Amino acid sequence: MRNYENLVIVKPTLTAEEIQANINAIEEVITSNGGEIAARDAMGMRKLAYPLAKNERGYFHVIYYSVDPSAISEIERRFRINEELLRFVTIKYDTNREVTAWNQLVQKAIKKATQPAGEAKVEEEVVIPAAFEKDEEE
């Protein structure tokens, strides 16, 4: 078993129920291949940085799961068949450092999911140290 993360972008033209049904189907693909979903993070409807299949927006959803490495090719094959899926990105968390980061991300996602929507926005702190302000011109 290895830890993975999948970001999927669902077509924005669907209705809210259809999007939810699609995400359930996507999660079903993972679980039916022996994956255990640790957390999910709905990033919601966002503007895309560049158009995908003539769509300017997309519904982002992140799934954290652990699965046997051999199942990944099958999961990705099933994702490619899905026509409502604009894009998916699979990230492997392998080394010790990455696994600890994965655990933190899972905790963060669970925390975000349990909190009410309005509150979560306030709690969420973007960790940008003060040193990161651009100071090119001196």
Added chain:
Amino acid sequence: MAERRKYKKRYCKYCEAKVDFMDYKDVGALRFSLSERYKIMPRRLTGNCKRHQDMIATVIKRARAAALVPYTVTRTTVVTAPFENLR
């Protein structure tokens, strides 16, 4: 040469902040190493160390694949409000 020294002495800001892992979904944190045209900034300008520059390069490429950060910004596809997705 003294005239050309426009930038002050550089140090790795990621090392200072003790960054061990970068998340590609956190677009705001990537901003520092991206130019106005969303190119990856070279090490000689940001002062990043090799290790963190390699990390940020993979992370930015992941974010590009996920349509969170554009690959190119041209005159026609200019971003009117960059990082407006930032929450």
